[in-house]
Amino acid sequence: MKILFLGDVVGISGRSMVLSNLLSKIKNEKIDFVVINGENAADAGMGITEEVCKDLFNCGVDVITTGNHVWDQKETMSHIEKENRLLRPKNLFEPSPGRGFGIFTAKNGMNIGVLNLMGNVFMKKCEDAFEAAEKFIKKYELKVDYDFLLVDFHAETTSEKVAMGHIFDGKATLVVGTHTHIPTNDARVLKGGTAYQTDAGMCGDYDSVIGMNKDNSINKFLKKKSTKHFAATGDASLCGVIVECDIETGLAKKVENFIYGGELKNSQ
Structure with a gap:
């Protein structure tokens, strides 16, 4: 049993790379289930639309997670109510449209729980992520409510992400961080058996500032004239993690x- 998680898809460049390559990667890697963070997948790199969701599902994605940019496109608030494969962070203040957790069926018939949480440090205000995690763990159990559990923790700080990994260790199949768009070199299986990586990276153009046009972004930092952030459009990398799962546990x-x-030029 293999699960593929792909990090934040950024703009047209990242989306095109996913649409062009994902089906072949699923076949070549023998992937049974695919989750992707799509909160930056709209053309300018902000939010997601119904059309983008359909394109991602049609190319092999099973579930789309999001984060602090989930409502950047107004149509998402209505679309997420009817598309249960599109998740928003579970710890958004209620009432919020949509849901932050679902149980889905993989290609091999196994049940996959997908939980979307968002961090509290340097992020939009939401309910405490760690309290939400504890409540979830008390309510749901691995191999009872689902066969596997994937947690996308959309957070700014590495300390929050590492702590969340340890909270779910032995209770989830994979805990992976998103949001900062740079892949971390710490993919490992924790002592309790949970796969973990602090940040999955992004599916986007790395000749950029975390997926956004580099010249415009630099001008913003230098307080020079610049326009609203917009996504870089060069060749994209696909970034994420592949987890080989134990069906018994x-x-x-x-x-x-x-x-x-x-740009990252991995050997794969």
């Missing part, structure tokens, strides 16, 4: 950093 046997194409 629901935990991880192995996790590997997945990087393909573009």
